[in-house]
Amino acid sequence: MITKKIRYQANKLKKNQIVLDIETTGLSSLYDKVVVLGLIGYENKTSYIIQYFAENDLEEKRLLEIFLKKSFDKQIITYNGDSFDLPFLKTRLKAYKLQDNIVYKGIDIYKIIRSKKHLIDFYSMKLVDIEKLIDINRNDPSRYKSVSKLTKEIKKRENPRPILIHNQNDLIATEKLIDIDLIIKNMLSLTANNYTFYLLDISISNNIAKVILESSNELVESYFTKKNYQLQTKARQIIIYFTVLYGKISPNIGGYVSKNIFNLKDSSNYKINPNLLVIKEGKMYNTKNILNYSLAIIKENLNL
Numbered sequence: 152m153i154t155k156k157i158r159y160q161a162n163k164l165k166k167n168q169i170v171l172d173i174e175t176t177g178l179s180s181l182y183d184k185v186v187v188l189g190l191i192g193y194e195n196k197t198s199y200i201i202q203y204f205a206e207n208d209l210e211e212k213r214l215l216e217i218f219l220k221k222s223f224d225k226q227i228i229t230y231n232g233d234s235f236d237l238p239f240l241k242t243r244l245k246a247y248k249l250q251d252n253i254v255y256k257g258i259d260i261y262k263i264i265r266s267k268k269h270l271i272d273f274y275s276m277k278l279v280d281i282e283k284l285i286d287i288n289r290n291d292p293s294r295y296k297s298v299s300k301l302t303k304e305i306k307k308r309e310n311p312r313p314i315l316i317h318n319q320n321d322l323i324a325t326e327k328l329i330d331i332d333l334i335i336k337n338m339l340s341l342t343a344n345n346y347t348f349y350l351l352d353i354s355i356s357n358n359i360a361k362v363i364l365e366s367s368n369e370l371v372e373s374y375f376t377k378k379n380y381q382l383q384t385k386a387r388q389i390i391i392y393f394t395v396l397y398g399k400i401s402p403n404i405g406g407y408v409s410k411n412i413f414n415l416k417d418s419s420n421y422k423i424n425p426n427l428l429v430i431k432e433g434k435m436y437n438t439k440n441i442l443n444y445s446l447a448i449i450k451e452n453l454n455l
Contacts, residue, residue: 155202156199163327167225168226168228168329169222169227169228170329172318189321201221215244227258229260231259232257237255270350270435271339278324282327285334291320348365348446349367350445353436358407362391362445363388365388370386372386373452379393379412384453391448395430395431400423404421407431410428417440419432
């Protein structure tokens with residue numbers, strides 16, 4: 152087994168957390184093997200990237216034993232780990248009759264991002280694309296090219312470097328995305344008069360849009376009903392209802408629009424009637440229009 156350990160300044164990782172990423176010979180946890188166990192964690196007060204590389208299939212059990220030891224009583228941070236890494240590890244643990252009944256406490260960054268994909272037009276959900284949000288632009292061996300050289304026909308894996316580089320970059324990106332909630336909040340926020348309003352969610356049912364926002368400051372509990380909308384506030388939560396209409400906003404795209412009662416500038420790329428605002432374009436909500444429209448309603452009714 153090859154062990155690689157380097158110091159790493161983990162600015163966002165807590166002492167009771169570890170970042171986890173594994174590399175495997177394939178996608179089937181029943182037939183494929185764990186090749187790399189990659190971790191970021193603390194030893195005393197110093198954080199490290201530690202990678203364990205199995206030079207052959209016989210060393211997989213040792214990797215799994217290390218995982219059990221390193222993950223004990225830790226919160227595990229992953230990217231898509233709830234769907235791949237952790238289920239894969241549990242199946243491999245079971246194959247060796249090691250502990251497989253552990254319920255892991257963790258944060259899956261992929262799940263957080265996926266929950267907002269209707270509000271933010273991510274280029275893709277792959278880590279190599281998501282990490283560009285924080286200005287990481289890697290150039291390392293692709294996972295496919297790395298793993299393709301680790302087939303079970305090879306008795307000893309003699310070129311660990313490509314897959315270790317790939318795994319290390321996955322670990323670093325995952326650690327830097329731990330505060331993805333704050334990153335997303337900044338992308339979905341507007342500030343006015345020392346208040347910041349964060350778009351939590353929006354949904355449309357029966358031509359009624361429901362917008363849920365969070366305020367940075369406490370608000371007076373209130374309820375307003377106007378011709379085109381309703382506004383409710385309580386503590387830091389704001390709920391707005393307004394009417395929308397469905398139609399074609401371009402020859403190939405359907406969507407929802409609302410009346411532009413505040414004469415706002417439409418931020419979409421479509422040429423529409425200036426009396427309308429695009430609220431939803433295909434499957435994506437126009438968050439900029441929604442935030443501007445919501446802010447106009449708030450300002451009209453609340454003394455901010």
